Amino acid sequence: MRYHNITKADMLNGEGLRVVLWTSGCDHHCPACQNALTWDENDGLLLDDDAIQEIYHELEQSWCNGLTLSGGDPLFLKNRKTIRDLVLNVKMRYPKKTIWVYTGYTWEELMSQMENDSNLKEILEHINVLLEGKFVLKLKEEKLKYVGSANQRIIDVEKTLQKENGEIVLYIDNSSIAHQLKKESITC
Numbered sequence: 001m002r003y004h005n006i007t008k009a010d011m012l013n014g015e016g017l018r019v020v021l022w023t024s025g026c027d028h029h030c031p032a033c034q035n036a037l038t039w040d041e042n043d044g045l046l047l048d049d050d051a052i053q054e055i056y057h058e059l060e061q062s063w064c065n066g067l068t069l070s071g072g073d074p075l076f077l078k079n080r081k082t083i084r085d086l087v088l089n090v091k092m093r094y095p096k097k098t099i100w101v102y103t104g105y106t107w108e109e110l111m112s113q114m115e116n117d118s119n120l121k122e123i124l125e126h127i128n129v130l131l132e133g134k135f136v137l138k139l140k141e142e143k144l145k146y147v148g149s150a151n152q153r154i155i156d157v158e159k160t161l162q163k164e165n166g167e168i169v170l171y172i173d174n175s176s177i178a179h180q181l182k183k184e185s186i187t188c
């Protein structure tokens, strides 16, 4: 798997200060995507042992709250085996640090793929938060927390997987912000 960047002490892509791995490869191709440079799976640097050690080094810092996987799409089909290995290793080495994952797939799409994809299943069983759905330009809103458009949900993965009725438990609910902004735009 290839990646474009590893950013450190990042405050914009999850709670607290985080190390962020920007993976290569995405086939969602959302119009107005801000990271279109990362779509090509063959572009960027190889995620070799040095890169993984760089991530571990950040996670060892007391101020680092955890790892965020972004891109590109970390759940791009060809990325899943490498992401599975990384997620399991990070959880084993740093059980107190959280793992947040951005993806263009919706939760429902991932659930339908999970039965036939053991890598995806193991990823979802070991991460904390999933920020899901394509970026939709007409729903773009800058005041939303951690996502770019109002359709994208921030899901508490562990709690959601425990639900037997398929109910989605949000980790952060942006809907009230989106609703408030809609009201303000009507009244202004």
Ligand code: SF4
Pocket: 026, 027, 028, 029, 030, 033, 034, 035, 036, 038, 071, 072, 073, 103, 104, 133, 134, 135
């Ligand atoms: S899923 Fe993310 S990286 Fe992929 S095209 Fe959409 S906004 Fe861009």
